[in-house]
Amino acid sequence: MRQPTLLNFCLFVAFVGISGCGSQTINAMSSQRLSPAESLTNATISQQTNLTKQATPAVSAQPPAAVKKVKVFFPKNPQSGQDFTYVEPVLRTTSSASVAQFAIEQLIAGPTSQEKARGLSDPIEFKGTSNCGKDFTLSITNGTARLKFCKSVISEGTGDDARQKSSINTTLKQFPTINSVIILDRNGKCLSDQSGENTCLKKAEKLTTESPxxxxxxxxxxxxxxxxxxxxxxxxxxxxxxxxxxxxxxxxxxxxxxxxxxxxxxxxxxxxxxxxxxxxxxxxxxxxxxxxxxxxxxxxxxxxxxxxxxxxxxxxxxxxxxxxxxxxxxxxxxxxxxxxxxxxxxxxxxxxxxxxxxxxxxxx
CATH class of the missing domain: 2.60.460 (protein yfey like fold)
Known part of the structure; x- marks a missing residue:
C-alpha cells in the first residue's frame, strides 16, 4: 500500500530536480511512455542541438598580457644635493608594450608619498600649456631615444638641470634598445642648453685617445x-x-x-x-x-x-x-x-x- 505513495513522491522530487530517490526515480520516469508526436518533437530538438554545437566555432581564450617590471630613477636627498646626478630606482609594473613611454610617464608622475618620505623627489615639473596635446613625445631610432617635452619644464638652476637629465637618461638607458638620449624642450631645442649651441643635437664624438x-x-x-x-x-x-x-x-x-x-x-x-x-x-x-x-x-x-x-x-x-x-x-x-x-x-x-x-x- 505504501508503494504508490512513494512513487508519487519520487516523481515530485524528480520534477523539481532533486535526485534523492536514486534508481527508483529513474525507473519511475522511464516507465512513462511518450506519444509519437512527443517522440518526434524530442528527436527534432536533439538534432537541432547537435547541429548548433557543430556550427558554433570554438573560441580560444586570449592569454593575458605579460606584466613587466620597469625601473624609474628619481633623485634622492641628501645625496643628490651634493652629487646632482645621483638617482635611485623604484619599481613600477605595466602590461603595456611601450615600456619606455610608460617609464617617462611614471617619472613625470613622481614618487609615491612613501617614496618621498624616503627622500626621493620629483625631477620634472611643468608650467603652462601643451603645444602637442600631451606632456611629451618619444621616439626611438637606431638606438637613440628622442624625448621632446610639450610643456615648459621648470628649473631653478644647474642642480635641477643635472637632476632632470640624470633621471631621464638613467631611466631610458635601462632598455637594451636605447644607447643614447636626446632631450628637447617644447621649442625643439636642447633642454637647459645655456650655450645656445644645441649640443645635444650634434653627433656625439666619443672620447678616445684620438681626442685632441x-x-x-x-x-x-x-x-x-x-x-x-x-x-x-x-x-x-x-x-x-x-x-x-x-x-x-x-x-x-x-x-x-x-x-x-x-x-x-x-x-x-x-x-x-x-x-x-x-x-x-x-x-x-x-x-x-x-x-x-x-x-x-x-x-x-x-x-x-x-x-x-x-x-x-x-x-x-x-x-x-x-x-x-x-x-x-x-x-x-x-x-x-x-x-x-x-x-x-x-x-x-x-x-x-x-x-x-x-x-x-x-x-x-
Whole structure:
C-alpha cells in the first residue's frame, strides 16, 4: 500500500530536480511512455542541438598580457644635493608594450608619498600649456631615444638641470634598445642648453685617445659645460671619481675611459681637464714626456714660463690664447723636474692656475 505513495513522491522530487530517490526515480520516469508526436518533437530538438554545437566555432581564450617590471630613477636627498646626478630606482609594473613611454610617464608622475618620505623627489615639473596635446613625445631610432617635452619644464638652476637629465637618461638607458638620449624642450631645442649651441643635437664624438687637447677642452667636451652636457657629447657618462662628490669642487672622469683623464668640476660645470697619459696629444702634437724646446717650437711666441709652487726645479709652461674668444682659457704643461712634461691641463681662469686644484677653491 505504501508503494504508490512513494512513487508519487519520487516523481515530485524528480520534477523539481532533486535526485534523492536514486534508481527508483529513474525507473519511475522511464516507465512513462511518450506519444509519437512527443517522440518526434524530442528527436527534432536533439538534432537541432547537435547541429548548433557543430556550427558554433570554438573560441580560444586570449592569454593575458605579460606584466613587466620597469625601473624609474628619481633623485634622492641628501645625496643628490651634493652629487646632482645621483638617482635611485623604484619599481613600477605595466602590461603595456611601450615600456619606455610608460617609464617617462611614471617619472613625470613622481614618487609615491612613501617614496618621498624616503627622500626621493620629483625631477620634472611643468608650467603652462601643451603645444602637442600631451606632456611629451618619444621616439626611438637606431638606438637613440628622442624625448621632446610639450610643456615648459621648470628649473631653478644647474642642480635641477643635472637632476632632470640624470633621471631621464638613467631611466631610458635601462632598455637594451636605447644607447643614447636626446632631450628637447617644447621649442625643439636642447633642454637647459645655456650655450645656445644645441649640443645635444650634434653627433656625439666619443672620447678616445684620438681626442685632441685644446685650450678650451678635450675633443667635443668643452670647458664650462655641465656634467650632463659633457656626457651627451662625449658618448660616455662623465662620473664622479669618488662617492658623494663636493658640489663646490670635485673631480670627475669618463666612465668608460680613456684612462688618465680627469675633469675638475666647480658648481656643476667643467673648469679644467687634466691629462696624465702620453697617449693623448694636444692639437699641436704635444704630449706627456715632451720637453720645453718641443713645446716652444709647437707654440712659438705663446709660451709663458713660471715656477711651480714649493719646488726648486719645477716649471709650468703656459700657452697664452691666440684669439680674443679664448681670452679666459689657458693650456698648461706641468714639469716637476723642469725638463719633461708630467701632465697637461686645459681650463678657464682662475681654476686652471690653482696649484692645489680643488683645495684652492673657495665656496662662492
Amino acid at each position: 687637447l685644446l685650450i678650451d677642452g678635450l675633443g667635443s667636451v668643452k670647458i664650462n659645460m655641465t656634467v650632463a652636457q659633457a656626457s651627451s657629447v662625449a658618448g660616455t657618462q662623465i662620473v664622479p671619481s669618488r662617492k658623494n662628490p663636493n658640489r663646490v669642487c670635485d673631480y670627475y672622469k669618463p666612465a668608460n675611459g680613456p684612462e688618465g683623464v680627469t675633469f675638475m668640476v666647480t658648481q656643476g660645470r667643467i673648469a679644467t681637464v687634466e691629462i696624465e697619459t702620453n697617449k693623448i696629444t694636444t692639437a699641436h702634437g704635444i704630449k706627456v714626456d715632451d720637453t720645453e724646446s718641443t713645446i716652444k717650437s709647437a707654440y712659438p711666441g705663446q709660451i709663458q714660463v713660471s715656477r711651480l709652487l714649493n719646488s726648486e726645479k719645477g716649471k709650468a709652461w703656459v700657452v697664452q690664447p691666440s684669439s680674443f674668444a679664448d681670452k679666459d682659457f689657458r693650456l698648461v704643461f706641468v714639469s716637476p723636474n723642469g725638463k719633461t712634461v708630467s701632465r697637461m691641463i686645459a681650463g678657464k681662469v682662475p681654476e686652471v692656475n690653482y696649484a692645489e686644484g680643488c683645495l684652492d677653491v673657495r665656496p662662492g
